[in-house]
Amino acid sequence: MNWLSQTIAVTGVTLRSLGQRLGSATVAVIGIAGVVIVFTAVLSIAEGFRAAMVGAGDPHRVMILRAGSDTEMTSGLSGDDANLIRDAPGIERSADGPNASPELFVIVGHPLKRTGTDANVPLRGLTAAAIRVRPEVRIVEGRMLAFGTNEIVVGRAASRQYTGLDVGSSVRWGEGEWSVVGIFEAGGSVAESEIWSDARVLQPAYRRGNSYQSVLVRLASPDSFQTLKDALTADQRLNVTPMREQEYYAQQSQVLQSIIRTIGFGIAGLMGLGAIFGAVNTMYSAVASRTREIATLRALGFGRSPVVISVMIEAVVLSLIGGVIGGGLAWLVFDGYQTATMNWQSFSQVAFAFAVTPSLLARGLFYAVIMGMLGGLLPALRAARLPIVTALRQL
Amino acid sequence: MKFLPLVFRNLTRRKVRTFLTIASIFMAFVLFGVLMALRAAFTLGVEVAGADRLMMIHKVSLIQLLPKSYMERVRSMEGVTDVSHANWFGAYYQDPSNFIANMAVDPASWLRMYPEFVLPEDHKKAWIANRTGAIVGISTANKFGWKVGDRVPLISPIYRKPDGSPWEFTIDGIYDSPIKGTDKTQFFFHWDYINETFRNSPVSDQVGWYVMRVADPAASDRLAKSLDALFANSPAETKTATEKAFVSNFANQIGDIGSIMMAITAVVLSFILFVAGNSMAQSIRERTNELAVLKTLGFSERLILSLVLVESLTIAVIGGGLGLAVASVLIAQGDPTNGMLPAFYFPVRDLIIGMALVVALGLGTGLLPALQARRLKIVTALRKA
Numbered sequence: 001m002n003w004l005s006q007t008i009a010v011t012g013v014t015l016r017s018l019g020q021r022l023g024s025a026t027v028a029v030i031g032i033a034g035v036v037i038v039f040t041a042v043l044s045i046a047e048g049f050r051a052a053m054v055g056a057g058d059p060h061r062v063m064i065l066r067a068g069s070d071t072e073m074t075s076g077l078s079g080d081d082a083n084l085i086r087d088a089p090g091i092e093r094s095a096d097g098p099n100a101s102p103e104l105f106v107i108v109g110h111p112l113k114r115t116g117t118d119a120n121v122p123l124r125g126l127t128a129a130a131i132r133v134r135p136e137v138r139i140v141e142g143r144m145l146a147f148g149t150n151e152i153v154v155g156r157a158a159s160r161q162y163t164g165l166d167v168g169s170s171v172r173w174g175e176g177e178w179s180v181v182g183i184f185e186a187g188g189s190v191a192e193s194e195i196w197s198d199a200r201v202l203q204p205a206y207r208r209g210n211s212y213q214s215v216l217v218r219l220a221s222p223d224s225f226q227t228l229k230d231a232l233t234a235d236q237r238l239n240v241t242p243m244r245e246q247e248y249y250a251q252q253s254q255v256l257q258s259i260i261r262t263i264g265f266g267i268a269g270l271m272g273l274g275a276i277f278g279a280v281n282t283m284y285s286a287v288a289s290r291t292r293e294i295a296t297l298r299a300l301g302f303g304r305s306p307v308v309i310s311v312m313i314e315a316v317v318l319s320l321i322g323g324v325i326g327g328g329l330a331w332l333v334f335d336g337y338q339t340a341t342m343n344w345q346s347f348s349q350v351a352f353a354f355a356v357t358p359s360l361l362a363r364g365l366f367y368a369v370i371m372g373m374l375g376g377l378l379p380a381l382r383a384a385r386l387p388i389v390t391a392l393r394q395l
Numbered sequence: 396m397k398f399l400p401l402v403f404r405n406l407t408r409r410k411v412r413t414f415l416t417i418a419s420i421f422m423a424f425v426l427f428g429v430l431m432a433l434r435a436a437f438t439l440g441v442e443v444a445g446a447d448r449l450m451m452i453h454k455v456s457l458i459q460l461l462p463k464s465y466m467e468r469v470r471s472m473e474g475v476t477d478v479s480h481a482n483w484f485g486a487y488y489q490d491p492s493n494f495i496a497n498m499a500v501d502p503a504s505w506l507r508m509y510p511e512f513v514l515p516e517d518h519k520k521a522w523i524a525n526r527t528g529a530i531v532g533i534s535t536a537n538k539f540g541w542k543v544g545d546r547v548p549l550i551s552p553i554y555r556k557p558d559g560s561p562w563e564f565t566i567d568g569i570y571d572s573p574i575k576g577t578d579k580t581q582f583f584f585h586w587d588y589i590n591e592t593f594r595n596s597p598v599s600d601q602v603g604w605y606v607m608r609v610a611d612p613a614a615s616d617r618l619a620k621s622l623d624a625l626f627a628n629s630p631a632e633t634k635t636a637t638e639k640a641f642v643s644n645f646a647n648q649i650g651d652i653g654s655i656m657m658a659i660t661a662v663v664l665s666f667i668l669f670v671a672g673n674s675m676a677q678s679i680r681e682r683t684n685e686l687a688v689l690k691t692l693g694f695s696e697r698l699i700l701s702l703v704l705v706e707s708l709t710i711a712v713i714g715g716g717l718g719l720a721v722a723s724v725l726i727a728q729g730d731p732t733n734g735m736l737p738a739f740y741f742p743v744r745d746l747i748i749g750m751a752l753v754v755a756l757g758l759g760t761g762l763l764p765a766l767q768a769r770r771l772k773i774v775t776a777l778r779k780a
Binding site for chain 1: 419644
């Protein structure tokens with residue numbers, strides 16, 4: 001009998017005997033499933049957050065901030081700066097002028113529906129060019145705000161997270177009264193967590209004079225980034241950093257992602273160790289309960305390695321079952337779960353949905369298999385080393 | 396006492412299983428500790444927030460500033476015993492990824508306001524006297540290797556020096572705190588130093604928030620209302636609440652992601668414990684006939700019960716005790732997220748809960764099979780072999 005058919009035969013016997021060891025096998029499967037659930041669910045938070053942030057990036061768009069600022073929140077550009085930037089080369093132009101939108105980005109305290117307590121809601125002051133720069137924005141309810149008035153439009157996610165932001169209602173922030181005239185969508189991106197108003201109306205409310213925080217521009221083509229960058233850098237009157245929008249938002253999501261990843265990997269790592277102990281236990285008892293069977297096979301002329309491999313395969317099969325159950329449960333329960341959190345870089349709220357992505361599921365399975373292999377290794381070696389004669393004598 | 400060798404033999408008869416059981420209990424309790432520390436961290440230290448402190452921010456949002464002139468009006472309010480102020484400075488050290496919580500404060504009143512920041516009296520004096528001085532929490536000082544006397548350049552994207560150079564500070568003191576959960580990462584310096592640079596600009600004589608001590612914490616809510624009424628209809632209206640309310644409000648903004656992470660882990664954790672407990676109980680159930688033999692030999696029921704309990708308690712205490720100890724050591728290394736969750740600590744209350752869990756696990760897993768065995772008649776039990 002050749003090695004391969006030996007291996008297949010022994011593995012077949014092993015797997016068919018699984019039913020008799022259902023109790024301990026279940027324990028191992030559940031242990032591994034638990035780890036995969038924690039791993040997948042926790043990292044799906046990071047994935048979802050990243051998706052919302054990076055989804056906001058369009059290769060045609062460039063965010064221009066004051067040099068040295070890493071968020072819009074801490075940036076500042078004078079009205080003159082904004083005008084100089086608008087006239088820079090590389091920016092797409094339309095009949096109404098350059099597609100460049102100087103914007104204000106502030107926060108306003110407004111209560112969350114979930115807790116009733118105030119959250120830092122991002123409030124963006126726009127100019128008319130903002131819509132030309134963001135063609136993906138659609139008003140899904142009501143209408144766009146009229147510039148020069150105290151009207152606001154609210155992102156779809158923001159209208160879900162905060163109280164009293166339905167079309168037709170009005171809100172009071174400090175001395176100012178604002179009326180909600182529309183709800184907008186922006187492809188599920190972070191912009192939907194924001195509230196938009198006219199920058200000119202917002203400037204005095206936040207005592208910003210004629211200043212802005214960022215200029216968002218649309219490039220004539222994705223390749224004209226360098227042209228724009230060179231022109232802005234060369235201009236002695238300006239001290240600004242242009243960044244591709246995708247890059248900007250990827251960087252904005254870094255802190256929260258690293259917090260979640262640290263926690264996710266840390267907890268899943270600790271639990272993984274626990275699950276490996278469980279798997280080792282299961283496989284040891286599997287080997288122990290089949291001592292005579294294995295010894296008989298060896299007496300019949302089966303080699304050591306098919307026995308080792310059969311035990312390892314059983315461990316891997318159990319861990320795969322655990323991985324599939326864990327990943328599946330995490331996907332069922334958490335994929336698409338809507339929530340909001342604070343973006344640690346600007347202290348403002350970002351709404352997003354948990355995303356259990358295929359790559360996350362694959363990583364969970366991979367992790368499960370590693371745990372199974374580590375758990376199966378020692379018991380498999382013991383099975384191979386069983387002294388045949390003594391083992392046959394065992395009851 | 397003379398029966399201890401018997402217990403020991405029982406524990407070592409299947410060494411691998413005993414070891415693995417202890418190991419999984421160990422892991423479960425390490426996780427328990429980490430979980431509790433995370434819970435404390437996600438509430439941002441609300442449990443150590445001062446009960447007798449109120450905070451006042453701009454009504455519209457915390458990024459708007461309040462006039463410095465409010466200070467005296469707040470101080471003269473009846474029921475307010477002390478007042479201080481701070482500005483979020485948002486500066487970083489060398490690279491934007493080196494996040495430090497740094498604030499421009501009024502040193503003398505700030506130190507009075509936060510007695511939990513402990514540093515030598517002469518360091519306090521030195522700091523108050525030195526306009527460009529700063530004090531820093533011990534965690535941050537250790538992270539960057541800063542010592543008293545060091546010059547530290549910080550760059551703030553919010554408050555830029557007119558010539559674009561970094562702000563230079565001298566470390567005059569390093570504070571620690573005897574209270575667990577106190578934020579030991581912060582960096583404080585003179586508001587005057589910043590304010591002088593911005594004379595006659597829109598940000599001059601403006602502060603980020605006021606913090607005040609109240610004579611009677613029970614009257615906090617009423618006092619907060621009267622303070623807000625004091626500044627109503629002014630260009631900078633205020634919102635005042637207890638420090639606890641502010642901290643828990645901030646924690647709320649992190650949203651349910653913290654609680655979700657912890658809920659999943661807690662469910663899985665209790666499952667691990669259940670499985671480990673089950674295998675401990677199983678190892679005793681397997682030996683029902685041996686217990687019957689002991690009974691036949693004349694061991695009293697009480698003695699048998701205590702033997703079993705000592706055995707299961709031993710496993711639980713070794714595994715759980717080591718787990719809690721290792722968790723404490725791990726947690727003492729500090730916040731794993733590099734300064735984002737400074738209130739990462741193992742609350743004493745949770746440590747006690749953990750110990751109680753260990754004992755409950757040991758008693759529970761021994762008691763059930765032992766009681767089952769007791770109900771059995773010797774003859775039936777012996778036949779079960």
